[in-house]
Amino acid sequence: MSNMADYTKEINKRRTFAIISHPDAGKTTLTEKFLLYGGAINLAGSVKGKATARHAVSDWMEIEKERGISVTSSVLQFEYGGCCVNILDTPGHQDFSEDTYRTLMAADSAVMVIDGGKGVEAQTRKLFKVCVMRKIPIFTFINKMDRDANDTFDLLDEIEKELGIATCPMNWPIGSGKNFKGVYDRQEKCVITYSDTEKGTKEGISTRIAMDDREVLCGHIGETFMEQLEGEIELLDGASAEFDLDKVGSGDLTPVFFGSALTNFGVEIFLQHFLKMAPPPLARRADIGLIEPAEREFSAFVFKIQANMNKAHRDRIAFMRICSGRFDANAEVKHVQGGRVMRLSQPQQIMADERKILSEAYAGDIIGVFDPGIFSIGDTVCMPKDQFCFEGIPTFAPEHFARVRQLDTMKRKQFVKGITQIAQEGAIQIFQEFNTGMEEIIVGVVGVLQFDVLKYRLENEYNVEIRLENLPYEYIRWIENTDIDLKALTGTSDMKKIKDLKGRPLLLFVNEWSVGMTLERNKGLVLSEFGRS
Ligand code: G4P
Numbered sequence: 001m002s003n004m005a006d007y008t009k010e011i012n013k014r015r016t017f018a019i020i021s022h023p024d025a026g027k028t029t030l031t032e033k034f035l036l037y038g039g040a041i042n043l044a045g046s047v048k049g050k051a052t053a054r055h056a057v058s059d060w061m062e063i064e065k066e067r068g069i070s071v072t073s074s075v076l077q078f079e080y081g082g083c084c085v086n087i088l089d090t091p092g093h094q095d096f097s098e099d100t101y102r103t104l105m106a107a108d109s110a111v112m113v114i115d116g117g118k119g120v121e122a123q124t125r126k127l128f129k130v131c132v133m134r135k136i137p138i139f140t141f142i143n144k145m146d147r148d149a150n151d152t153f154d155l156l157d158e159i160e161k162e163l164g165i166a167t168c169p170m171n172w173p174i175g176s177g178k179n180f181k182g183v184y185d186r187q188e189k190c191v192i193t194y195s196d197t198e199k200g201t202k203e204g205i206s207t208r209i210a211m212d213d214r215e216v217l218c219g220h221i222g223e224t225f226m227e228q229l230e231g232e233i234e235l236l237d238g239a240s241a242e243f244d245l246d247k248v249g250s251g252d253l254t255p256v257f258f259g260s261a262l263t264n265f266g267v268e269i270f271l272q273h274f275l276k277m278a279p280p281p282l283a284r285r286a287d288i289g290l291i292e293p294a295e296r297e298f299s300a301f302v303f304k305i306q307a308n309m310n311k312a313h314r315d316r317i318a319f320m321r322i323c324s325g326r327f328d329a330n331a332e333v334k335h336v337q338g339g340r341v342m343r344l345s346q347p348q349q350i351m352a353d354e355r356k357i358l359s360e361a362y363a364g365d366i367i368g369v370f371d372p373g374i375f376s377i378g379d380t381v382c383m384p385k386d387q388f389c390f391e392g393i394p395t396f397a398p399e400h401f402a403r404v405r406q407l408d409t410m411k412r413k414q415f416v417k418g419i420t421q422i423a424q425e426g427a428i429q430i431f432q433e434f435n436t437g438m439e440e441i442i443v444g445v446v447g448v449l450q451f452d453v454l455k456y457r458l459e460n461e462y463n464v465e466i467r468l469e470n471l472p473y474e475y476i477r478w479i480e481n482t483d484i485d486l487k488a489l490t491g492t493s494d495m496k497k498i499k500d501l502k503g504r505p506l507l508l509f510v511n512e513w514s515v516g517m518t519l520e521r522n523k524g525l526v527l528s529e530f531g532r533s
Contacts, residue, residue: 007326007362008294012280014364016086016321018104020128021113022121026143029261030113031076031087037268038078038085075366083275086365090127097453098426098446099304101396102377104130106303106321106366109137109278112254113261116142116149116176120162128163130396133530135251136282138165139274142173145183146194146260149176152232156240156256166241166253170273171266172232173258174225181221183258183266184211184229186236191229193220194265248277281364284323286380288388291324293363298325298333299382300367301390302375305425307457316425318371320381323390327361336380336389344381345370377426395531397476398429398444401508402451402468411464418462419443419454423501428454431506434486434497442498443468444476473508475515477527484525491518500531 021027076087088107090100104110110131112124131138142155149155156167174181174191182194190210209217211233218226247253255277259266281293284301291299300320307316334341344367361367378392406415419441423430428450431442445451451468458464473496479486486497486505492514498506507527509515519525 006294010084010326010362011294011364013082013084014086014281014362015083015109015275015278016088016107016281016364016366017109017111017278018088018090018107019111019113020090020104020124020131022115022118022123025113025115025118025121025124026261027089027113030111030141030143030267031089033261033264033267034080034085034087034271035076035078036264037271038080077365080271081275084364085275088366097450098396098398098429100127101130101446102303102393102426104134104136105393106319107136108280108282108364109139111274112138112140114140114142114155114159116144116155116173116258117147119150119155119158125162128165132163132165132251133394137248137251137278138254139270139278140167140254140256141261141266141270142256142258143261145173145176145180145258146263146265147177149173152258153235159254159256165251166247167256168241168243168248168253169236169256169258170243171257171269172229172236174221174229179225180260181225183269184233185269186233191217191221192266192269194260194263245277249279281323285391286388287391291388291390293324296324297383297386298327298331299323299380299386299388299390300327301381301393302377302379303393305371305375305377306368307422307425316371316373317368318375318379319366319368322361322363322365322367324363325383326363327365327367329359332384333381334384334386335374336382336387337376338374338379340374341384345372376424395429395478396446397529397531398446399474399476400446400448400451401442401444401471401473401476403471404441404443405467405469407465407467414462415458415464415466418458418464420501422454422457429500431498431500434499434505442471471508472510475509475512477507477509477515477529478531479505479507480526480528481524489518489525490521504531506531 019027019031076089078085088103090103104127112128114120114124128138140159142149152173156169159165159167169186171183171185173183180194182192184191188208190208193207193209209220211217214226221229241253243255244253248255255273257266257270257273259270261267283290283292300322302318302320304319305316306319329344332341332343358367378390380389382388404419406412419430422428429444431444433440433442443454455466455468458466489497491507492509494510494514495518496508498508500506507518509518515527519527
């Protein structure tokens with residue numbers, strides 16, 4: 001664009017990534033160590049580390065306080081090595097929600113933290129699926145090498161088989177647990193020796209010993225490990241995938257690093273390599289084609305809406321990922337779906353108890369703005385003269401379902417209003433029996449905690465009491481065919497036909513076998529795990 005200032009430099013500095021892991025793999029510890037290296041510019045939401053001063057600051061909802069967990073996602077920003085890093089944190093609890101998935105829609109790459117003693121776990125598997133759908137680069141950090149870890153080849157094999165992504169170890173661990181000696185850097189052909197005396201501080205004293213310096217190295221790691229390492233390197237060079245940055249970029253190959261976040265070993269090496277390989281803000285698909293970050297003025301899309309950020313104000317915050325250009329708080333922008341030109345109110349770097357009002361931000365950054373109830377997930381904001389919509393955010397398949405019973409039928413109106421609003425924010429999805437209206441409501445959630453959140457919010461914000469009856473379904477599928485005769489559809493006995501608020505038909509199943517059976521019995525039927533928003 002000719003009249004647009006050149007923001008390329010600022011934009012290219014940005015690295016916006018999400019960390020995915022199963023609870024307890026060490027995501028929080030790793031994030032804290034990252035912050036040791038970079039001067040944290042903005043701490044938003046929570047890093048829940050107990051040992052640090054940067055305590056969980058998120059108490060947006062009583063329920064979070066009661067359970068001591070973070071229900072919501074947060075963002076951290078820091079500078080390191082000439083990069084401006086945005087880390088999108090995801091709830092650390094097992095009962096994660098659709099927000100966890102949506103956060104991945106705002107990231108340009110992902111870091112997957114795996115516990116070396118546990119391997120690939122359930123939550124990683126789920127989040128990984130979304131990364132694959134988006135084809136973003138995924139970097140793997142195998143953590144807790146200071147504890148007994150599984151065999152390294154087995155770990156890589158598991159990632160390849162379970163997740164279906166090729167692996168390329170960038171370094172290689174020597175022993176684990178009490179016998180953890182360090183890692184072999186495949187590029188530099190040297191060993192970085194392990195020491196846990198630097199726990200909690202920046203790395204510095206670990207020594208590098210060249211592989212050629214066999215005698216010195218033997219002195220450090222011992223003859224047995226030396227021989228083992230030599231054998232493994234040979235195997236590795238012959239058998240593992242070649243490093244290929246293009247394949248990393250398309251999400252077909254994951255570079256793997258080993259380390260110990262707790263003892264701060266291997267973290268800075270990982271960060272350095274990661275920042276070199278991770279992409280700057282990526283182009284985003286819109287209805288007019290790809291929107292390139294540096295070639296267009298400000299545009300953003302809403303990926304999350306959070307109610308009750310501040311209990312005293314009962315406010316709603318819309319979180320936006322800036323996709324192009326520079327955001328100027330004083331300039332007018334257009335909310336495309338609402339057809340309105342306006343100034344974004346109280347733009348802020350997402351803060352929990354201390355919100356920082358900001359005046360500018362760039363593509364790659366995340367901002368939170370006050371939402372008077374006009375934004376929906378997936379909405380586009382751009383310059384007043386522009387007109388386009390970013391591709392919608394998919395609706396992720398809930399895995400838990402319950403029928404909602406309202407206890408006081410006199411409060412029907414509040415109930416419908418409350419549950420509809422909460423659904424609009426995307427915390428829950430609501431469905432109806434196929435042949436009835438709003439009198440029978442089925443709610444679906446990605447994590448069971450959302451049931452409690454729903455109950456709590458309806459009681460506290462709308463003064464409506466409900467009872468939830470759990471339903472046995474675990475699989476939901478959107479019907480992709482537009483010309484299907486639903487009455488003629490023959491499923492299994494456990495299959496249930498429902499519809500969403502827009503009247504689109506969906507199917508619920510108790511197990512995956514039934515999904516397959518139904519597909520077999522109805523030739524031409526196309527079912528999808530992701531819905532369209
Ligand atoms: P999460 O955010 O992925 O849920 O994990 P988090 O960082 O909270 O780490 C979970 C537990 O694992 C913590 O122990 C943490 O100290 C420990 N941990 C993280 N990285 C490493 C590592 O590299 N090596 C070892 N040995 N442990 C690690 P905790 O007992 O639950 O908490 P705390 O009492 O230590 O704070």
